[in-house]
Amino acid sequence: MHEQKGVGKKLGILLTTSPESENTFTVIKLSESALASGKDVHIFLMCDGVYNIHNEDFVSLVNKGASITLCAHNASERHVEEREGINFGSQYDHAHIVNESDRFLSFT
Secondary structure, three states: OOOOOOOOOEEEEEEOOOOOOHHHHHHHHHHHHHHHOOOEEEEEEOHHHHHHHHOHHHHHHHHOOOEEEEEHHHHHHOOOOOOOOEEEEOHHHHHHHHHHOOEEEEEO
8 A cells, every 4th residue: 555645744834034025925825735735734933924924815824724833932022912723832843843844944
C-alpha cells in the first residue's frame, strides 16, 4: 500500500510582513493549496506580520484547517488584541513549528 502524496505532511510558514505586502496573498494561496492536498499548515506571525489577523481572507484559513500562531510579544508592542481562532504564543512555538515541519517557508 502506498502513502498518498502530501497526506500527513506538515508545512510551516513564517510571515513577518504586514497585510499590504504581496506576501500575505502568496501565503493565503500557498496555504489553501497545501490544505487542499491534505497537508497540515501551521503559520507563525511575528513583527508586522501580526497585523494579518485583521485580514479576513487570511483569518479564513483557520476555518479551512490551518493553525495560526502569532508572537504575543510583537502583538502587545503593536496593540493587536486577541482574536478567536488565533493562538497567541512565543518564539518557543515558532521553534516547534520549524522543528516539526517537513517544509518551512519564510516570508520576510
